[in-house]
Amino acid sequence: MSSDKEVVGCARRVPRLVIRTSGTPKTPRDGDVHVGSIWNDAPCPVLVVDADGDVIGSNEGARRLFAHAEEVGEGLTAGGLPHWLARAHHRPHPAAAPQEAVSGTVAGRTFAAHPSRIENGDVVWWLVEDTDLRRAEQELRHERERAALLADVSGALLSSLNLERCAEVTARMAADHLADAAVVVAPAQGRRHALTYAQGGGGITRTVASIDPRTVPGLAEALQGFPPVPARWIDPDDIPDWSVPPGFAGPIGSVIVTPLPGHGVPAGVLILLRASTHRAFTDGEEVFARLFAARAGAALSAARLYAEQASITTTLLRELLPPRLERVHGVEYAGVYRTSQDHERVGGDFYDVHPGADASRETFVVLGDVAGKGLEAAVLTGKIRSVLHALLPLSGDHQQVLVLLNDALMNSHHTRFATLVLASVRRSAGQVLLRLTSAGHLPPLIVRADGRVEEAATGGTLVGALPDVRTRSVDVVLAPGETCLLYTDGITEARGGPLGDDFYGEERLREALRECARMPAEAVVERVQMLAAQWLGGGRHDDMATLAITNPAGGVDGFAVADDREGREPCRREP
């Protein structure tokens, strides 16, 4: 380029190539000869277009491109321009302002057409190809959408450990984002499969049906989970009625069956359906469906594992949970148990009420505390409760029961010891007769009808520590409205209060009980537990158990009602 050549156009992202040359013709058809060879050799297609929109010159690249466009049947204007470029060419614009680049396709390739205006009003269009860039950008956009969707899917799936819910979320998200409808087929329970149907934007239907997996090609293998099978296309005409969501409108165009890979166990199968009015699945979508299935399968198998573990735990804990108490032979019993850890259900405290065979026989009550807390302590409470259950025929003789229990504990591999209170309870006319024995445990408190609170005069050694057991039993009579409270030291040793580090203590407990005269048994235990809990605030605490034996103020003929609120097990009442 020589110094006398003046730059007359400047298009963004285009090198300054357009220069004025002497002898530029007004409208020559052989413009390339005169305009110069600079753009003729340009690495992109170049067109010179006059004010009327006629192509008056083009370089080799442009000629090849447009020849190809004609081959594939793309229409051009009379002047020889693609329509999108003709529109841009004729668009009015202020002469001073640089003209904007426009984009369009030619022969399946995309170009950014950059104009540079020559003095005589002709425009040189530089067609810079960006096919790959656009494709990459589109891919990136799709990939981002998929990543966001997968994050949503993972979030929605991982938030729940409920199998039913995971299947619902899988079906709904698949129907919303992958297909028009989706079916999740769970592994068989016996011969039956849980089926979860979803339609895009529609509801979820669940059913359990006895289906034959062989009726859908590939389903039986996919359900077994091994050997690994790929997602596969199947002929929409081949699928049975059960695999189509109820109420699905219109004929089915395409179907994919994708296994849901679990953690070593099959998590089920996802069937995706598209209506014939919708386009078929692309390869990219099939890959995405696999990614989706991987996440859904992981969530489903985690949920299945959790359900199994929860079921095992429930079964194992059932015997360790505190029993529900109710009125027995005209005497009220109520217990509340709070474990030291909020997330646990069992601990080192325990209680049981073994009703007498009839009203004339004694009911045997026990409340105790094993050294330690948590599951290990709970296991020992289970053993003690079993031993005591076996000793029921001897339960009239507290000393003998404790001696036998002590022997059993001394001979077991457990190093823990326990303290407990035994009570034999019998109603006699309007009174309730109690025989109480404490084995190293806090003596029961008796709440009289007039509000006096007495300590039962019983004491003895704990069990499981020494070869001998010595105890002193006491007989107590409860008049109507009176209560005997058995409790563990978790109550009195609750640390807190307004000043932060005081024990709740026996004195406060007695003070609280003075107001519990003539209260129903549940009210007494709830009140004590509530006061102790409020005393604690949010502080740490030991296991806390309370059990009330009450001669009801309302007499013996009151309504015998099982109480819903006992224990932590939720009560579900079917309508």
Place this chain on the structure above:
Amino acid sequence: MPAGTVMTSTVKASTVKTGTVKTGTVTTGTVNAAKGTADTAAPPTPSDLAERLWTAVIGRDEPAAMALATAAADAGADGETLLLDVVAAVQRRVGHEWAANRIGVAEEHAATAIIDRVVTVLAHRPTPPPSRTRGNVTVACVDGEWHSLPARLLAETLTGRGWRVDFLGAHTPTPHLIAHVHQSNPAAALLSASLPTHLPTAHQAVTAVQSLGIPVMVGGAAFGTDGRYARLLGADAWAPDARGAADRLARGITARHAERRHEIDDLPHLADQEYTFVKSNRTTLVRRCLAALDERGPDTRAYSAAQRERTAEDLAHIVDFLATALYVDEADLFTSFIGWTRDILTARNVPAAGLRLGLDILTEQLRDFPRALGFIRVAIDTLPTAPAHSGPGTA
């Protein structure tokens, strides 16, 4: 209702043997009321029934209360009406009577226990199957909340309307609630809280359940009469009462997308750490206030240990409510608590000026906390001026 009358007589006999003159009189009243039911041809109105149930309950006459409820149900009274217009009305009255110092805490608790058993009796009656069956829902009180009756009435109301209800009871620890929701996949979780001081715990429970994709409806006095704290804490729905909750549930509740939400997002004002400070220094604040009271007035130094403990408890309550007001950033919450306390003290002939002194002292302890100071000053303005010698909440 001959059975009920017989039972009531038994109670009367036993009451006379052991009880005070006062309760004896009340029990006699119940007998008359029960006989009245048998004589009247027209079915009693809910308010008649509530009046009679109140008499039985406050007289600790459980059999009479049971008999009354059973007889009303036998006579064809609507189950929901009995629960919500009779039983709930009596429970509300128990609360009002306690606030007005006409009954003690223990009587309140005994009355609540009897009401609870009345609900149980009504709930276990064979009822015609509801017109339609719906999904399952979980009903629970938030951790620390011991007032389970409102939630229980809701659970029974929903059962009557065809829902399968899992009722987890009072003070449900959040880990139990979450474990239960994982296992039962309810259409919604309904959480109840009566005391505003449980709002932070309620917030934690609401976000925890929502993060599982399960919608949460909240209710109870803690959330405000207009449900403002329900909205603040991001609950998916709120209802003013059991009927409202049942109607709202029937319309369907959708869970909002909560996967990426944190509790702090709902309450950006927590960034000033005032709540955290007051909450974690509760004990220190109470101790310092007690010491300051000792300096100001000779009265508190002369207190018995029990009186000192009451005073400390009152101060602790004030700090708890202040912390909650900071949590929800509402001066109103603190002011209404102070107003309520003033009324409670007045009903017990305790000068409310002591309360003012307590707040003045708290102000001195919280000099560096502008939000807390603002709340306390608003509350102080609603109280009479303090004489120099009276502690808060002590007779």
